[in-house]
Amino acid sequence: MLTYPLSGSSSELVLNVLSMVLSQGKPLDRAYSQHFSGLKLASDEQARITFVVGDILRRLNLYCYVVDIEAENFERVGSKLLNGWHYFHQLDFPKMKYSLQVDTKELDERIEQAKTHPALWDGCPQWLDDLGAQQLGGKWPAERSALALAPKRFIRVNELKCDKQQLIARLAKESVTAIEVNGVESALEITSNSALFRTDCFKDGWFEQQDAGSQLVANAVNAKPGMRVIDACAGAGGKTLHIAAQMQGKGRLLAMDVEQWKLDNLKTRAKRAAAHNVETRIIASSKTIKRLKLSADRVLLDVPCSGLGVLKRNPDAKWRDTPERLPVLVELQKTILQSYSRMVKVDGMLIYATCSIMPQENSEQVARFLKENPHFTLVDEEHIYVADHGFDGFYLARMRRIEA
Numbered sequence: 590m591l592t593y594p595l596s597g598s599s600s601e602l603v604l605n606v607l608s609m610v611l612s613q614g615k616p617l618d619r620a621y622s623q624h625f626s627g628l629k630l631a632s633d634e635q636a637r638i639t640f641v642v643g644d645i646l647r648r649l650n651l652y653c654y655v656v657d658i659e660a661e662n663f664e665r666v667g668s669k670l671l672n673g674w675h676y677f678h679q680l681d682f683p684k685m686k687y688s689l690q691v692d693t694k695e696l697d698e699r700i701e702q703a704k705t706h707p708a709l710w711d712g713c714p715q716w717l718d719d720l721g722a723q724q725l726g727g728k729w730p731a732e733r734s735a736l737a738l739a740p741k742r743f744i745r746v747n748e749l750k751c752d753k754q755q756l757i758a759r760l761a762k763e764s765v766t767a768i769e770v771n772g773v774e775s776a777l778e779i780t781s782n783s784a785l786f787r788t789d790c791f792k793d794g795w796f797e798q799q800d801a802g803s804q805l806v807a808n809a810v811n812a813k814p815g816m817r818v819i820d821a822c823a824g825a826g827g828k829t830l831h832i833a834a835q836m837q838g839k840g841r842l843l844a845m846d847v848e849q850w851k852l853d854n855l856k857t858r859a860k861r862a863a864a865h866n867v868e869t870r871i872i873a874s875s876k877t878i879k880r881l882k883l884s885a886d887r888v889l890l891d892v893p894c895s896g897l898g899v900l901k902r903n904p905d906a907k908w909r910d911t912p913e914r915l916p917v918l919v920e921l922q923k924t925i926l927q928s929y930s931r932m933v934k935v936d937g938m939l940i941y942a943t944c945s946i947m948p949q950e951n952s953e954q955v956a957r958f959l960k961e962n963p964h965f966t967l968v969d970e971e972h973i974y975v976a977d978h979g980f981d982g983f984y985l986a987r988m989r990r991i992e993a
């Protein structure tokens with residue numbers, strides 16, 4: 590949280606980043622890289638800017654309601670929103686060059702009105718509130734509130750390079766403070782505002798930035814040195830690199846995806862992390878999968894999903910997504926599960942994971958698969974709820990192939 594208002598130049602940056610997201614429909618990470626690259630901001634100031642942008646996007650409809658504007662008009666009225674945000678958080682107004690003023694009496698009235706609408710207060714669009722209530726029932730309000738909070742910063746220690754105590758000590762020398770995380774052995778929580786990617790520890794591959802909930806996925810894979818493991822939706826390799834560390838560089842780890850640029854990115858990260866047993870392979874057609882039939886001790890399917898468990902980290906998605914996307918994703922997940930499960934060998938494990946909290950993508954998907962595929966049996970499943978852990982929301986299920 591901020592204890593004093595943004596400077597004029599930081600306010601400008603916040604408005605520019607938000608404008609790129611809200612008026613031009615660009616993803617938040619792209620807006621950050623465009624506006625931050627080459628700026629050499631002090632890490633504290635960068636943290637303050639990202640906090641304000643993140644918080645505004647997490648509760649955009651609330652702040653728009655309070656200052657009585659439409660997000661579509663952000664380009665013209667963004668300064669009013671930023672003034673309103675400061676007032677809402679009991680901060681003085683920032684000193685911007687050009688700025689639309691707010692009527693504080695009106696703001697007080699609208700804040701009181703907003704308090705009577707819990708979904709608005711939690712920054713939740715109507716379609717998402719309807720979906721969450723329908724899918725999660727009584728569990729939804731707590732999840733909805735938890736998704737409106739700022740995410741904590743977690744890293745994963747790369748055990749191919751160092752151990753946790755060595756990492757904590759080296760980070761401290763670079764003015765980064767980190768504490769251990771209850772229940773997730775490989776994770777550290779960063780409690781300072783430091784710019785992690787500028788540290789030598791990062792450049793030397795001693796850690797990866799990865800949410801603690803996400804680290805539980807590779808833990809469920811529980812790969813051992815010498816195994817044959819396939820990460821079939823590997824993307825840029827967040828989970829692959831974690832699995833490589835579990836395998837201590839021994840055995841075969843095949844990272845696959847349908848996007849070559851992600852696999853290229855993965856290769857760069859694997860090199861930095863000294864994850865030498867990772868091989869990448871593009872999925873060009875169903876033949877790529879067929880050739881690997883009954884070949885793997887472990888197959889991880891970290892499938893494309895709605896990402897509704899990671900909205901605190903990707904708050905811009907709330908305002909870009911539509912409910913129509915979900916059934917399309919559910920169908921794709923079903924196809925991937927059915928087809929890619931063929932790669933698991935007898936007695937091997939299939940691990941299905943999403944960064945969603947919605948049963949439709951999770952336990953319902955797995956239940957249907959098991960019904961149609963009695964040669965697999967459920968070992969266990971885990972629901973990582975945002976409100977329970979403070980981590981991102983994930984789901985994972987472990988299934989064993991009992992016959993060919």
Ligand SMILES: C[S@@+](CC[C@H](N)C(=O)[O-])C[C@H]1O[C@@H](n2cnc3c(N)ncnc32)[C@H](O)[C@@H]1O
Nearest residue numbers: 822823824825826827828846847848891892893
């Ligand atoms: C949730 S993301 C994976 C994130 C990644 N495992 C990580 O930890 O960083 C899902 C991935 O599935 C990929 N994907 C989409 N359709 C696919 C398909 N039919 N087969 C395999 N991967 C697919 C996407 O390109 C995306 O990288």
